[in-house]
Amino acid sequence: MGSAIARRLLRRARAVRVYDVRPEAAAELGRVGATAVESPASLAASGVVVLSLNTADIVEQVVFGPDGVLSTAPDGVLVVDMSSIDPGRTHEFAERAAKLGAGWVDAPLSGGAPGAEQGELTLMLGGEEEHVERALPVLGALASRLTHLGPAGSGQLVKSVNQVLVGCGFAALAEAAALVRAAGLPPRQVLTALSGGRADSALLQEFFVKFADADLSPTGRVSNMVKDLEAARAYARSAGVPLPVTTAVSELHRWLTAAGHGDADNAALMHYYAPLEVRP
Numbered sequence: 001m002g003s004a005i006a007r008r009l010l011r012r013a014r015a016v017r018v019y020d021v022r023p024e025a026a027a028e029l030g031r032v033g034a035t036a037v038e039s040p041a042s043l044a045a046s047g048v049v050v051l052s053l054n055t056a057d058i059v060e061q062v063v064f065g066p067d068g069v070l071s072t073a074p075d076g077v078l079v080v081d082m083s084s085i086d087p088g089r090t091h092e093f094a095e096r097a098a099k100l101g102a103g104w105v106d107a108p109l110s111g112g113a114p115g116a117e118q119g120e121l122t123l124m125l126g127g128e129e130e131h132v133e134r135a136l137p138v139l140g141a142l143a144s145r146l147t148h149l150g151p152a153g154s155g156q157l158v159k160s161v162n163q164v165l166v167g168c169g170f171a172a173l174a175e176a177a178a179l180v181r182a183a184g185l186p187p188r189q190v191l192t193a194l195s196g197g198r199a200d201s202a203l204l205q206e207f208f209v210k211f212a213d214a215d216l217s218p219t220g221r222v223s224n225m226v227k228d229l230e231a232a233r234a235y236a237r238s239a240g241v242p243l244p245v246t247t248a249v250s251e252l253h254r255w256l257t258a259a260g261h262g263d264a265d266n267a268a269l270m271h272y273y274a275p276l277e278v279r280p
Helices: 002-011 023-030 040-046 056-064 087-099 112-118 129-139 154-183 187-194 202-212 222-239 244-261 266-272
Strands: 048-051 078-081 103-106 121-126 143-150
Touching: 002 023, 002 112, 040 048, 048 056, 048 129, 056 087, 078 087, 078 129, 087 103, 087 154, 087 222, 103 129, 103 154, 112 121, 121 129, 121 154, 129 143, 143 154, 154 187, 154 202, 154 222, 154 244, 154 266, 187 202, 202 266, 222 244, 222 266, 244 266
Parallel strands: 048 078, 078 103, 121 143
Antiparallel strands: 103 121
């Protein structure tokens, strides 16, 4: 995801410094015009630092660690975190950054790598108004829809809502696709029949045939869905909100991870219904 974001910014004629724990990833971006640096601390000179990382613990290390973005002279640096992490941790990080004189905007995304490369992401923003305004020239190059929802952590909370809807939607798609496979119906014709009705949605249009075909070409990992659904459940517990459907769907994804499919595409949900011959 980070590579897709960087490539989009480069195509919009922006100077981009990059850091990745995988030197080969940074080198690849270097070949298309980015400047690779040796530590997160070196990114602070850019003024605006965009993160796309997998967990809150990694975000904390990259920003506040010994060689982190805010480890030296952080005053005036703006951290824009496009990771999908816990809203509470995000609020904590924003407070820590403010004490160092730095700003924080959480900008979790929907749309994946293809959306980033085409500048068509949907972004959910949390942070102070002045920090969001400062981030907009960068984020506007990546997104076709941006919504500022409130203080730091608000974007992450709405991303949790997004993932509840998507994760539960994937589970419903998988069950519907299993029925179609059992009946031997042609998935594309089924999709045509459903289009325009109450069941129609962007999720149905993009993923129904993919699930019915058990097509595991990568669009999103099962393990990431587990992370996101568990973050939603953690917030719900703290707020006293029951999430019975989300809990069942999270456990289904956790079963897939335990069965060795954590790195597989979300269409691996089809494994739950029957042993499958799947396309790689």
